[in-house]
Amino acid sequence: MDASDIAKPHDRLAAWLAEDMDAVNSLIQTRMASRHAPRIPEVTRHLVDAGGKRLRPMLTLAAAHMCGYTGPYHIHLAATVEFIHTATLLHDDVVDESAQRRGRPTANLLWDNKSSVLVGDYLFSRSFQLMTETGNMDVLRILSDASATIAEGEVLQMTAAQDLATDEDVYLQVVRGKTAALFSAATEVGGVIAGADKAVVRALFDYGDALGIAFQIVDDLLDYQGQSAATGKNVGDDFRERKLTLPVIKAVAKADAEERAFWSRTIEKGHQEEGDLDHALSLLHKHDTLEATRLDAIAWADKAKQALAAAPAHALRDMLIDLADYVVERIN
Amino acid sequence: MDASDIAKPHDRLAAWLAEDMDAVNSLIQTRMASRHAPRIPEVTRHLVDAGGKRLRPMLTLAAAHMCGYTGPYHIHLAATVEFIHTATLLHDDVVDESAQRRGRPTANLLWDNKSSVLVGDYLFSRSFQLMTETGNMDVLRILSDASATIAEGEVLQMTAAQDLATDEDVYLQVVRGKTAALFSAATEVGGVIAGADKAVVRALFDYGDALGIAFQIVDDLLDYQGQSAATGKNVGDDFRERKLTLPVIKAVAKADAEERAFWSRTIEKGHQEEGDLDHALSLLHKHDTLEATRLDAIAWADKAKQALAAAPAHALRDMLIDLADYVVERIN
Incomplete structure (x- = not known):
């Protein structure tokens, strides 16, 4: 059996795209430098070195190759996408007052909030330069639209997160903003830079959109049933931080008066007591919302795979299909 | 005597550009709306309604008209410039922990730092959409470069502000970042969108650059000699906030050992005592650095005026020349 048959799809993508990813990493290193302000590379290096899986730039590279692109600009676009992602993380950590990211202290803790805000702005502006x-106007339109969707989603999350009126539609808007908009832009621009036809570009967009939504739903589900070691989070973090995610939104929709009062006290008002997390979990189980959430994630992963039917046959297409399965594998 | 002979140049520009500015304001209103996140227009309206002088968008409009532009996109560019400016103010207030801006409580005080960070991001991304x-690649290059210079200047200011090694060169880089880069981009894109030739575009850039530098030096000078009522600031705010601005940088350069120890204690270490501001002022007077700073501002204003010699003869050109005089009038 070939090693590539058993490796995780993410690792197979990384292997196939290794040369490109070297070029992306090197471009990132060059462009995050600052002649005048050494604080900038200090902060970004901390975050970029911490790694992450570089999933988003790989999506761009894979989409471009699938569509037969031979020019140099998929590298710029992949770096752009990673810069936007990194800038968003820096600002998120300020907004969430996070202390840890990818298992390391966050930049706002190591330096200060000022550095995180300003270096994030620097990376945003660098991404626009890239x-x-x-020189491709369609690409600029897609990525500037995605940036606006991301920012709007972040604001929406801030205002909607603790409001029990938040329904699944609003949740989906938030998820598109915080996660799926950059996934779908990443895949879409790969097709656009390659000059793919409209149906293929649409398919790439749909794949990224559905993959991003599945990815985020899995994340929100694991918050209530994962193991700390596997996720880097503690069970119930979202509950403690009063974030209305899909399992709770589904439970609120089925709540009787007493249960609604519980959610109102713990999430809306934030008055949490010993034993509340256990009670919350019992309500999620009572209404079977963890299973319903799991099925939603799988449905989105299926949607992602189906979208790729319209994309050109290619080894990378198969890896992207496997990637959609892999994203929901953690909850199967 | 015609009223236009006696009005301030800023008001004459506003009168000449009134119709365009209505279009800019209306575009700003439309684009700062958010279907999903009502917090966004709440925050931006607070800041945009507070007014400010809309100087930057007027620079873009004036440059475009001077160069004979008849298309619609100078309105987009003027709104872009104002959005970048507003986004920068929102993030600055977080970084500076400011409580007041334009005589009103800042957004971070009325709402919270999160709102200021995220709504600022939203405005940045909206500016890139605009x-x-x-559809003009040169304009995109100029504005994305300016954004990077602004962000880099902000980081540099944060790290250099309290470092006595900061010299006039570093000060100039900071000033270009925090003020002049957006002024020069504002005038330059007005010429570029109008298809002006290289020499004129260069002249417009130089004008905006020099005007922005003069503007900022005047601001920093007034901090040590202005009246609170006229500037909306208290004398010595920069000293109390330990900001190394030009009057102090010039004084540090001429300091004997004892004076250096004073600056090191009060600015670098931030150990300030009763009477320190008076002593700081006496050192500025001793080395005559307020006068030297005043002469620098006037020299930059002159440079701005000279640059416009290469621009087409136009009523707006004369107003921009008068504007340069007006900027330094407050210190004459």
Whole structure:
């Protein structure tokens, strides 16, 4: 059996794209440098070195190759996408007052909130420089629209997170903003830079959108049933931080008056007591919302796979299909 | 005597550009709306309604008209410039922990730091959408470069502000970042969108650059000699906030050992006592650095005026020349 048959799809993508990813990493290193302000590379290096899986830039590279692209600009676009992602993480940590990210202290803890805000702004502006260098107006439109969707989703999350009126539609908008908008832009621009036809570009967008939504739903589900070691989070973090995610939204929709009062006290008002997390979990189990959430994630992963039917046959297409399965494998 | 002969140049610009500015304001209103997140227009309206002088968008409009532009996109570019400016103010207030801006409580005080960070991000991304709509690659390059210079200047200011090694070169880099980069981009894109030739575009850039530097030096000078009522600031705010601005940088350069120890204690270490501001002022007077700073501001204003010699003869050109005089009038 070939090693590639058993490796995780993410690792197979990384192997196939290794040369490109070297070029992306090198471009990231160059562009996050600052002649004048050494604090900038200090902060970004901390975050970029911490790694993450570089999933988003790989999506761009894979989409471009699938569509037969032979030019140089998929590298710029992949770096753009990673810069936007990194900038978002820096600002998220300020907004969430996080102390840890990827198992390391966050930049706002190591330096200060000021550094995180300003270096995030620097990376945003660097990302716009990078995409401008491609000279492709469609790509600029897609990525500037995605940036606006991301920012709007973040604001929406801030205002909707603790409001029991938040329904599954609003949740989906938030998820598109915080996660799926960059996934779908990442895959879409790969097709656009390659000059793929409309149906293929649409398929790439749909794949990224559905994959991003599945990815985020899995994350929100694991918060209530994962193991700390596997996820890097503690069970119930979202509950403690009063975040209305899909399992709770589904439970609120089925709540009787007494249960509604519980959610109102713990999430809306934030008055949490010993034993509340256990009670919350019992309500999720009572209404079977963890299973319903799991089925939603799987449905989105299926949607992602189906979208790729319209994309050109390619070894990378198969890996992207496997990737959609892999995203929901953690909850199967 | 015609009223336009006696009005301030800023008001004459506003009168000449009134119709365009209505279009800019209306575009700003439309684009700062958010279907999903009502917090966004709440925060931006607070800041945009507070007014400010809309100087930057007027620079873009004036430059475009001077160069004979007849298309629609100078309105987009003017709104872009104001959005970038507003986003920067929102993030600055978080970084500076400011409580007041334009005589009103800052957004971070009325709402919270999260709102200021995220709504600022939203405005940044909206500004990129607006400039992308022009379909002009040169404009995109100029504005994305300016954004990077602004962000880099902000980081540099944060790290250099309390470091006595900061010299006039570093000060100039910071000033270009925090003020002049957006002024020069504002004037430059007005010429570029109008298809002006290289020499004129260069002249417009130089004008905006020099005007922005003069503007900031005047601001920093007034901090040590202005009246609170006129500037909305208290004398010595920069000293209390330990900001190394030009009057102090010039004094540090001429300091004997004892004076250096004073600056090191009060600015670098931030150990300030009763009477320190008076002593600081006496050192500025001793080395005559307020006068030297005043002369620098006037020299930059002159440079701005000279640059416009290469621009087409136009009523707006004369107003921009007068504007440069007006900027330094407050210190004459």
